Structures are given as structure tokens and as C-alpha cells.
Amino acid sequence: MARARKTLALLINNLEGYYLEPIWQGVLKACQTNRVDLHVFEGRVIESSVRNEGQHNIVYSMSGSELYDGYIISAGTLAHTLNQGAYEGFMKQFSGRPVVTLQRPSSGANSITIDSHASLKALTLHLILDHRRKNLVYIAGPVDNSDNQIREQAVRDALELALGPETSLPVLPGGFREPEGRRAMERLLESGVPFDGIVFFNDSLAQGGMAYLLEHGFNLPRDVSIIGFDNIASSQALVPSLTTAHQPLEEMGAEAVSLLVEGFDNPGAESTPRQIVLDSIPVFRQSCGCLGSFSSRSVVNIQVIQDFWKRLLSEVDDCISRGRREDIPSRVYSALAEEIALGRSVAPYQDIGQVIAKRLDEQLRKDTAPAAPEKEINNYELGLHVQMVHGAVMTAGESMDKRRFVHLVSNFRHVILEELYDLRIKSLFETLPGVLQNLGIQGCAVAFYETGVIRSPARGVAVPPDRAVWKFCYWNGSTVPLGSEGLTFPMNRIVPPGVGDPSGRIAGESESLLIQPLFHGNEHFGIVVFSLSMTDDLLFEGLRAQMSSVIKGSQVFEAKERTERRLRDTLDELKQKNQDLRSLSIRDELTGLYNRRGFIELGESHLHRAQLLDQWICVFYIDLDGLKAINDRYGHDEGDRAIVSAGDLLTRAFRSQDIVARYGGDEFTVLTSETDSKTAEVLVTRLKSTLAEFNNQNNLPYRLSLSIGFVSRRMNSPDHIESLLRKADSRMYTDKSKNSK
Template identity: 30%
Template sequence: MSTVTQVESATPKRPLTLGILAADIDTAFALRLVAGIIDRASALGARTVFLPGHPPSGASEFDRQFNLVFRLPDATAFDGLIVIGTTLQYHLPPKALEAFLSTLPQVPTLCVGFASKIVPSVVNDNYGGFREVVDHLIRQHGCQRIAMIAGPAGQGEADERLAGWRDACADAGLPPAPELVLQGSFSRASGHAAMLSLIERGIAIDAVVAANDEMALGAMACAVERGLHVPQEVRFGGFDDILAAGRLGVGLTTVNQSHYELGSVGVSHLLAAIAGEPAPGLTRVPTRLVRRQSCGCGGFYAQPGALAAKLPERMAGMLEELAVAPEREPHYREAIQLVEQGLSRALVEADFQPLLAAVHAVARDALAAEGHVFGVQALLVAAQRWLIEPRQLTPEAWAAAARWLQQAQIALAGLQDVALQERHRLHSEQAMAFRELLKTRIATFDLRKLLEHLSEALADLRLDTCCIALYSGEARIDSLDDFDLPTQARMLYAFIGGREQPDLHGERFRTHDVLPARAWELAAQSSALIVYPVFHGAEHFGFIVFSVDPVVGGPWETIRDEVSSALKASLLVSELAAARDALRSDLAQAREGQRELADIAHRDELTGLLNRRGFLAEARLRADRLHADGLAAAVIFADLDGLKQINDRHGHAAGDVAIRQAADVLRRGFRAADLIGRIGGDEFVIFTANADPDALAAMRDRIYRLFERASQDLPFTLAGSLGYVVAPPGDAISIEEMLARADTVLYEEKRRRKGAV
């Protein structure tokens, strides 16, 4: 296994970001896996973004809408990906799952729970673990006819466990007879049906193993119903070590697989790959055989000679076997001491109550800190090996100790059931309260009011982070297969650190970044986030981001559903209001359009100045006002010198540049209130008020200097000549007459300048 110290991103501005793709993350197994991923990533300084879609093979619009979250990661925002194949492989055949993996971005990728041929994988040792339980039945109990209830054919884990059964039998010289293999579906009902078939066909067996505990429990229940004694007449073994395996009167011998460790090892390997270390193609996480009464071991399998004598040594061995995370070691050390003390008192007093009290105390702490008692269950399994010392106990005492540990497992199962029921009740109440709050506080579908009351609802849920992002522009999906996520999104609503962050509202960011940079900074304490799509029917609006707590879980999908529905209604009402306002403003828009069209008709396209029509119309109006006010007016005529030579030598594109540069010179040289127009190819006119001849002469010289400066950055000489005429106050001369006089003066100016040269 790779040893990974804290890893820093190649970009020091942010920690490493790991995307976790899965089909389901709220089952008991999945939550243990999630906890392992989050704890290990957090310990190594990486953050995790969970992207829970639906089965990629889903054909419904709802499934396909949900699966758009699988398109969120890209190689810029995500440093690596973990695909939880444990759940995906139940919905996709191996080839389809490999095809799905091949569509992911080109970043280091690792598959957990499915042995991929194209990306590194971390899986439980299904083959070795199942072979161990079969070997145990053969070698320790002398079984010769072991029936196998297999899982779905073609499913990776099921096939590996079937291979473990075959090889264990073959190596022991027990040819696996075809009649001993029965097909199941990983359900308890299929295990019951398989056992019933064995009994009714009269197949001789002395043991039954099943590819998972559910099928094994169903088969064992069928055997008891038909009057068979377990383990005297038939022995049983399973795989998974679910809580129910230790609940029945006869505990099920099984194989314990740590999903927590699976997630933890997966993160370590992925971070090593990101750091440039070579990644092993396939890593198998060891499993552990748990021997209980169903195989005939009586719940006690430790050999007295193999037990350590000192508690610190035994505690170290237990911690290593349990693969306890470093940050949880102090809690587990205390738990081991409590269980040791309770077991010792129980043995001295010949009473189960001291051990039961210790287990209850440890379980309460575990539920508060981790949300489950899976770790305590594993601790009790390990206690059989490490805490029962050889104290010269009588057979009766050994039997009592084994019985107490089994009863403690049953008590744990009950506590876990109560905790799960309480969690479901709490989530249901939270979801109902969330819906009611939105309904009672929001009388209309006003989006602003929805967001105002959302903070209150989220605070009641004690949720740390909830951010809603909408794609920029419309995202109405006609074809999900071809739909690419919009590149830009904006933050509609940000609730981080248990409170609203209004400064982030409206901030735009790259869709694939999931959150704006400032939001990531505020959410630094939430090392794990989960992303759900926000959609309604064929409309995909964006996504909603929550903080993840694998201990308490959360009604994430309920909030997503309520927000999506409310958002759709609010947007619909907004669209209807916009349409109503548009109808009301049609006339104003038409008038504005007419003004815009008129402006276009009066503007020169090349320079943006007024054209002949626009200049004459506006100049006439100004001239009339000046005449009425008794003020003087002036018209300046200007044209470029040598435009034909520029066109001939440098091309007409250069001639266009010269015309635009001349327009800029005139804009800079005259006042903003002056009227400037281009009335011909190289001809410009200016209308100005309150101008006297001396001021106009100074202005003309300034324009000439501006032409010279502009020429310094051009491959040709930019020059122009100006002629002007002044209409004294009260002189009713027309604009056309003034232009004609100014044109005459212009040509006189051209001759003067040529003569001066």
C-alpha cells in the first residue's frame, strides 16, 4: 500500500479536489465507504466533491437529468476522480461500466469496488475471503458436501466468490458437483428459495455457503423451518458481516469486509497517483473471517496460546486489525479498555451485565461520533481474539464468555436499528418541516421571497452549507445525450458556515469549478460537499451544493426536490411577468426602435459620425436656434490630403484606416458640443457656435498638429486641410450656403499650404 503524507495541489491557491462518482451513497455500506473517503482525504489535506447520479443505464428522463452531474468534473477543477463501482456494477455490465469510465476527464482516476481493466482499482478480497470460509468448513469441521448459493452471474464480486468456492473444494479433493451450485440474486428470498430446492430435491449436503449474508440468512431460516438443526445437521457461512448476521439465535459465520478501509485505501492510492507515484493496477483489501455458531465454532475461535499477555500489546494488535484512523485511535483505546474491564468483571462475577453496560457505553459514544456502531461490532469480533485471556477457565466459563459476546452483538444490532429508525424519523420530520416552512412563509412564487426564507429553513436543519447555482443563459434540454453543461454559472444563493452569504449572490464562475473561489474559501471547514442537479422536466437550471456529514446524513434529495419545484414555479411566474411587461412596453419599444433606426440612417458606418443627411438635419435645427438667440455660428469644411495616394500605395483598407483616424483627430480637436459629420469620401464638416475668426484660426492650427502626431504611428502621412466661414449674429444664411462658402475657403487653404511647402 502506498504511504501518502499530506499532499498539496500543483496550484497552491487551493487544496486538491477529488470528485467521487456514485449511483447511491445513502445505504449503510455506502455511508461507511463515504466516511472512509472523507476521513482519509481530510487527514491528507484534500477536499471531496460527491456526485451521486442514478444508474448510467437509466432510460427515463429523470435518471438522465440526474446523471448530468457526471459531466461536472473537468481536468481544470478536479485533480482526481474516484468511481464507486460497488453500486454502479449492480446496474451496469462490466463492458458498460468500462465504457462509462472511458468517458471521464483525463485526470488520475481510481475505481473502488470494481476491478477495472482500464483504471487502477481497489476492491475487497472477495476471492480470498470466500475461499477462507470454505477452507474453514473443510479443514476445521470436516465438511465434504458444501453447497454454493451464487450471486448474479457476470457480476464481478459474485463471480470472484464463486471462484473461491470452486478452488477451495478442488484443492481439498472435493470436486464441485453441478447440483451443489444454485443461483441467487443477493436477496434473502433467493437464499430461502435455493435452500428449499436443495431440501426438496434431496441433495445430500453438510454445509451451505452463500455469496452474501442476506442469502445465507434466508437459507438458514429455511433449514430451521424444515426442522434441520444448525449446526449439528448442516453448517452455514456467508459474506459481508452485516449486523443481522449476529442477531439470530444462531450467529452466522461470515467474512467481514471493511468498506471504511476500502474508501480510505482508495483515497491514499489516488493521492499517490496525483503526486506522480506509479499506481498498482489492482489492490485487494484483506477481509477477516468471523466464526460464529452457524459453522459449529460456538462463537469463540481464539486459541489461548496465541493471546498476548499484556493489555497495551493486545490493544495495539486490535487497533492494527481494526485499521482505526489515527484521529479515532484515542476513542478506540478508551473503548477497548471499557470492554476489557466489562469482560473481566463479567468473568469474575459470572454475570453478563458488566459487559453489557460497557458495550452500551461504547456504543453511545460511537453513535454520537460516527452515527453507527459498525466499528464497535468489529471491536467485539476482535475482542474474541485479543481480550479473552487463558485464565484456566472451565469449559462452562468459556461457553459463557462466548455467549456473552454473542449477546453483546445482538444488543448492538438492536441499538443500530433504533439509531437508524431515529435518523429516518428525524430526516422525515426535517423534510416535512422544510416543506411546511416554505409553503407557509411564501404566499407567492416570488423568487426573492423564496430565497429570503430559505436561510431560516436551512438553519432549522442545522445544515452548514447550501449553495444554489444557475447556468448562465437558458438550459432547456431537448436532447440529454448531446447536452453539454454551459461553461458559466452564477451564484443564485449562498448559505455557508451556517449563515447566508449575500456578498456571493450573483457572482459568476466556471460551471466546472462547482463554486466561486470566494465560496470555496468560506467553505474551507467543510472538506466534503455533495452536488445535486436542479431541474424540472426538460429544463435543467443548474445545481445545488450541500455539505456532507456521513454520521447524520441529511435530507439532501428532499431539499433538492423542494428547491427545484419552487425555483421552477418562481421562474415561470417571472417569465409570465416579463411577458406581461413586454406587452405593456411594446409601444415604447417600437418608438425606441424607430429612434434607433433613425439614428442608424443618420450615421456613417465607417466612422460613427453623422452622415450628410444626419448632419444637415441637425445643423439646420441648431442654426435656427442660434439665429433666434442672436448668436454667431460657424461651419468648418475639412478633407484629407492625399487619400488617393494612400489608397493606391497601401490599399483601400489603409484608406479606411486613414478616414477613421481623421475622424478621431476631429473628435479630439473640437468640443463635445460641436456637430461633426462625414458627408463624402474624404470630406468632413463641423458646425459650431459662439466662434470668432481668431479662435477658429487657433483651432485650425491645433488640428494640423493633431494630424502630425497621428501620422507617427501610421505607415503613411496623415494630413488634412480646413476651411471655415462664420455667420454673424442675425445673419439668416442657410447651412447649404455656409457649406458652399466653407468649401471655397478650404480650397484656398489647400493652395496656400501647397505654396508654403
């Protein structure tokens, strides 16, 4: 007798990336093989320090449903920031249900982990015994990462076994990404520690470290043997290719499904949680010293990579200067396709989307003329588009059907730049079927919360309401009619109308869904559900983000329309709405302070009023010292936090009626009324005291420092804000020279 369809829920913190992509694809393939439905809840890392990432995590609260017969949780990635107590607290919502955790065990749940100790120990012994390396160094991952602790211990165990228990192992801080590998090598060379072999926590660190050593005259692997871990796609493309360890991530995802299906088929079997450990596999390549030396090719390879970045960024700058940013993805495609045609790998450019988005942000900060909002392209979304281009090239390689690929790229660009810029939800839903068909997405459904917009708290994650309303559904080539009011459903049973209820169907071809939240800032509107296939993952996040922007824009637009209809009776309300809309253009997004435009406009108004009243005016010009050093050493996220902290200090030190602004980059300006020179000195003293208190109370790896200049004058004759700013700026540099001594 055929059994009723089973449905699994997968909680994962991203669909993209060398680590997570094989996991969900392994789960998806196994579900299709076993004819099991799959619902994927894509959030982000719990308690992530990255700005606004936590907004995605409302989706995890939607997975606690009787609809699901079992859960697979990528706990090692989405919960790696939680201590054990907090982690077990998170897992309580799944107690009493069949659960498999990946890469982090939990009490009462099945778990699958990958043993990295044995393979890394074997690789380290290989360096010592086969390549005669005696002076090894370990470049660590994050200190609190359990995998980092296991891998460091594996290297220590190999050293003890081969060279004796007294053998020391220098350990240098690293991290996760390529730039951190370069910084680790810089510190290693400065330290003077002798080394002839380096074991890196992962391949990305190793890639950055190898590039740095080659640039500084090292012959790899003759002078230094290198080992990484993870076997990411670019590790084989490096010259010399990287010796590493392969993690069976896809097999881990498939094994999780098999474990749950086995329980379905044998309901009376023993229910004791199982702990399955898979072996990682050593992969021997050139960087350790196997298969000969490739030093001459190494230099050429690094030069080729550097030349590629130089050419591509020049093309990006050209598009920006001509006001044709929409041409960037096509330029990227041409550059990558040329590398393929020359027989070169494009794997080293895996972060291309992030690099170009950062370049666009840098150019935007330099541009003093604000662009019209309806023409402005979100740099994050364009970066996602570029990343999709790279992913398609990476996947298809020389076998790519260029005409099909160009068709896909042009359609996606059309979606981002034209079709989805309509600010009405009705128009969005009318446009989406054609967009989805062109992009090859088989299904998409949108639901809004029945209670309307909900907002996440200042700390923590928003809680979804109990019910929502399906407003749009396109499935298997046709739009599903929902009526004028839509279809209401409970949030513990997220099944789009075009799919049907899994509990009432018999096993056949499985249905796989991706569930994502729709939000803008801290405002949550509802969810979007996509039909998930193996080839679509690079499209979903771009569409989700753009739909959220359209919904937010539509809400603003419709609010304006409602206000206009009540114009005669509610003129004051209309003015407030317009002021709210205008404030969006005069506020700095990062700090919430006024921006340059807001400061100039409000400042000129205050100057005019002070002249009429014959009052004193004071303009302060304040610079955040050492921001570039903070960015270079601790990363741009930390630099952003320093900027926000500086803005908060200014808000606390000055009065509520004063105009405080982030003028640009690391520069702040303040305008105060009825402030002569003596009063200004009092304000400067108060600011310095507030700054000292902040540095004493916050255990930061650097001290926040501000350089301050001001000019105070009585407005008994006309003057302009720009003139006062120049004078204050000049005096600020005098203060900066004192601070630098």
C-alpha cells in the same frame, strides 16, 4: 513550505447503504486527515434499468475539470452494468489525470480491489473440515457480476481441495436482496437436492434464506450451516448470528486518498499505475455451527421480527385512514425506540423506508377520491424521511439523546410538510437558511443553468451547459450576498461563493462538498451543493428531491402569472396553459394514458355528443392477465414494464381519436366513436394481432395476455359511462375465463 490546497473528486452512485456508506466515509476521513478538499459527485448506476435513475447521472459529466488534482471512482458499483469496452469508454474522460478506481480496474489507472476469494474459500473449508458439511449449495448473485464469479469459484476451489475434483456444486440463481434469498430457498426445497450447507453471495440473500428455512422447520445451524458475505450491520443481530466475510470498505476509501496524496508529495516518482488488493476477513459466528446451537432463540427471533412488522404496518394504516400520514415518522421512531429499550437490534429493519413507501403507494391506488395537490405528500420523500429515522436509531442505539433526535425529526418533517411547499423560488431561498440551521447543515448553494431548463434525450443522459448562475448560498451560518442577478460561473469550476477558490488557499481544515443535480422528470434546472459531513447523508436526498419539486412548481406558478399578465392579448395562450395544467390530473403517471378521472370526464362528453348526433359508441374493458404473478416472480419493476407495454399495445391498436385509459391497477378502458359491434370485432382482432406480434418479438420470461370485453350501442337514448363499463367488465370476465383454460 506549505503546499497549495489539493482537491479530489469522488464519483459514487449513492451515499446510503451498507456497502457505499463506508467507502465515502473512509474517503472523507482520509481527506480531512491529509487536509485535502473533497468534492463528491453523487449519481446513480450508469445505464440503470430503474425508471428515472439515469437522470442523476448528469452529475458525472460535471466532474471533468482542471480544478481536480485526482479522482476516486467507485467503478465496481456505478459502472457494474457496463461491458469492458463501454466501461473503458466512460473512463476516457479521466485519461492523463491521477485516478484510483475502486473494485473494477481500468487500463492506465490505479485501482484498489478487495479479494473475496481467499476469505470465502477459507470459510467454505471451515464448513467442510470443521463442521463436516459435505453437500454444499451456492446461491448466486447476478450472473454477469464479476464478484459473483469470483465467489462461486472460491467455493468450487474449496470443495476440490477438501473433497476432490469430482465434487459437484449445485448453483441456484439469487440476486442481491432478501426476498431473492427466500425465493432461492423455495426453489432449493422444491428441487429435492440434498444439502447441509449453503453459501450465499451476500448477507442480504442469506438473511432471507435463513428466515425461510426457519419458517419451514429447519434447525439452524444443526440441520444446515449458513455462510454469507459482506458483514452488513444486521448480520450480527440475526439469531443465529451470521458467519460471513468482512470487506474493508472504509479502509479501501482511505487507501485511495493515500495513493493520490503520495503522488502529490512525490511528483517525480514512477507513474506506473498501481494495483492494490485488500484482503476480506472471515467472521466466524453462530450460523455455521460455531459457538453452539441457538434453534429455540431462532424461532423466537423470527417471530419477534414478524410481530414488529405487523404492529408497525397496522400503525401506518391507522395514520393513512385518519388522514395523518405526517405522523408516520414519529410512529416509526416510537416503535424502533421500543425495540432498543427491550434490548433488541433494529438492524433487521434496514429497508423500512422502502416498505412504508410501498404501503403508501398501495393505499393511494385504493383511494378513489383524489387529494388536493397542495396537501399531497410525495411517498418517496416520506420514505426517505422514515429511512432517516431508522438510520439515526441504528447509529445512536441506546446512547441516543432522545430530545435531540425528536428535535431533528420534527424539524425535517416541518421542512417536508410545511416550509418547502411554498411554490415560489424566492420564498424557498428566504426559508432555506432557517431550515438548514435547524437541520445542522453548515452549507448549501443552489445554481441554475444559464441556458434555462434542459431536457434529457429519450435515451441517454442530458449534457450540462457550459455555464450556470449561483442564485442562493448559505455558508457557515450566514447567507452570502449574490446580487439581484446572481453570480455566473463556468460549470467546470463548481465552487460555491461562500467557499472560495481552493487553488488560492493554503492547507488548513479541509472543505468537503456534495454536488447533486436538480431535476424533475427529464427536466434539469441546475445543481445543489451541500457542505458534507459524516452525519448528514440521510438528509441530503430528501432535501434535493423536495427542492427540485419546489423549483418545478415555481416554474409552473410563474408561467401562470406571466400568462395572466398577458390575458387581454393572449387569451388563447392562457387557455392552453390551463389545459396543460389540467392534463396533469387526468393522466396516468406510469403509462402516460388517461387515468380513471380523465376517462370518465372525456367519456361522458363523448357520450353526450354521440347522443346529439345519434351515433354508435363502443366501450372496451381490458384486463392485463397475471400481473400479480409477474410482480411476485420478477419484481414490481418488471410488473410496471408489463403495464407500460400493455398501454403501448392499446395505443397502437386503437385510433388516435379513441380515448385509451389505464382505469386502475391492471385494468384498461377504451371508448371509440362510430363503432358498432362488427367494427368493434375488427378492433379486437387488430389488438390480438398486435399482442401476438409483441410476444413473438420480445424475449420476455412470460407472455403478455389481455382479457377483453366490450359493449356497443347506438346512442339514441341517454346512458352513462359507468353503466357501459359494468356491461363491458362483465363480458371481459367471460373472456378471462377462456384465457385461463
